Amino acid sequence: MESLYTSLAAFLALILLPPLYRVLRGPTVFDRLLGASVAGSKTIVISCLFGYAYGRIEMFLDIALGYAILNFVGAVAIEKYFTSREAAR
Amino acid sequence: MNTMGDLAAALLLGAGVLFMLVGSLGLVRLPDFFSRTHASGKVDSVGMMLCLGGLALYEGPTLTALKLILVIAFVAVSSPVAAHALARAARRSGLRPWKAPGEEDAPR
Numbered sequence: 001m002e003s004l005y006t007s008l009a010a011f012l013a014l015i016l017l018p019p020l021y022r023v024l025r026g027p028t029v030f031d032r033l034l035g036a037s038v039a040g041s042k043t044i045v046i047s048c049l050f051g052y053a054y055g056r057i058e059m060f061l062d063i064a065l066g067y068a069i070l071n072f073v074g075a076v077a078i079e080k081y082f083t084s085r086e087a088a089r
Numbered sequence: 090m091n092t093m094g095d096l097a098a099a100l101l102l103g104a105g106v107l108f109m110l111v112g113s114l115g116l117v118r119l120p121d122f123f124s125r126t127h128a129s130g131k132v133d134s135v136g137m138m139l140c141l142g143g144l145a146l147y148e149g150p151t152l153t154a155l156k157l158i159l160v161i162a163f164v165a166v167s168s169p170v171a172a173h174a175l176a177r178a179a180r181r182s183g184l185r186p187w188k189a190p191g192e193e194d195a196p197r
Contacts, residue, residue, distance in 0.1 A: 004099060008106055018113040022125070030122050030179040037171060038116060038132045042109060044160070045140045052144065061156050068160055072167035076174055083178040 002053055009049040012042055033078060040071035094146060101143030108136035121187035126176050133168040137161075 019042070022035030044064045051060025108131050115128030138161050145157040 004102070008102060011106060012109065015110055015113045018117045022116050028122055028179070028184060030175055030182075030184070031125060033175055034122070034125055034129050035116065037175075038112070038129050041133045041137050041164070041168070044164075045105070045109075045137055048141060048144055048157070052147075057148075057153050061153060061160070065156065065160055065163075068163055068167070072163075072171055075171040079171075079174045079178045083181055 005049045005053040009046050009053065012046050012049070016042055029082060033075060037071060037075050040067065044068055044071075094149075098143045098147035101139050101146060105136045105139030105141075105143060108132070108139060112136060122179055122184060123176060123186050126172055130168070130172055133172065134165065137164055137168075 016039055019035040019038040023032050023039070026032040026035060044067050047060050047064045047067065048057070051057035051064075054060075112128045112131035115131065116125055119125050119128055141157050141161050141164075145154040145161075148154040148157065
């Protein structure tokens with residue numbers, strides 16, 4: 001099972017590239033936020049898979065839980081900031 | 090029984106990674122922000138919940154599996170809220186949905 005976890009984590013790290021492309025080249029600021037949110041949710045899964053691959057799932061699972069909360073709070077806070085401004089281009 | 094559980098966990102992990110792949114491709118290929126929100130929902134909710142559910146099934150009844158299910162429950166609540174908030178902010182800041190090249194305006 002450990003080799004499955006490592007290969008799945010490597011594949012997920014490979015398909016982190018499309019959201020990063022969207023973050024770099026997004027035409028509006030909301031596209032960039034969407035790409036960052038997708039990259040964050042993939043990072044949560046990668047962190048859990050690393051926990052199983054290294055045999056220290058307790059520590060990595062706490063990191064994943066904190067990352068999930070930070071992802072949500074960051075997205076909502078930045079969305080509030082850009083709603084209050086008129087032209088968010 | 091144990092090998093059956095491992096097989097089911099591996100199947101759930103593979104399905105979740107497949108959803109993540111499809112969502113990432115959609116994030117690059119779809120034409121505007123509102124349709125990209127649809128692709129991001131695949132990655133955020135379905136892909137992540139399938140992957141973490143597969144890990145919880147592999148773990149068995151322990152505290153770690155309970156924490157994994159807690160992460161799944163939090164994401165099931167927070168990811169649609171974040172996507173909806175982003176789409177509403179985009180709409181309020183003046184972004185309009187994409188239309189195909191010969192399609193007239195829909196009635197408001």
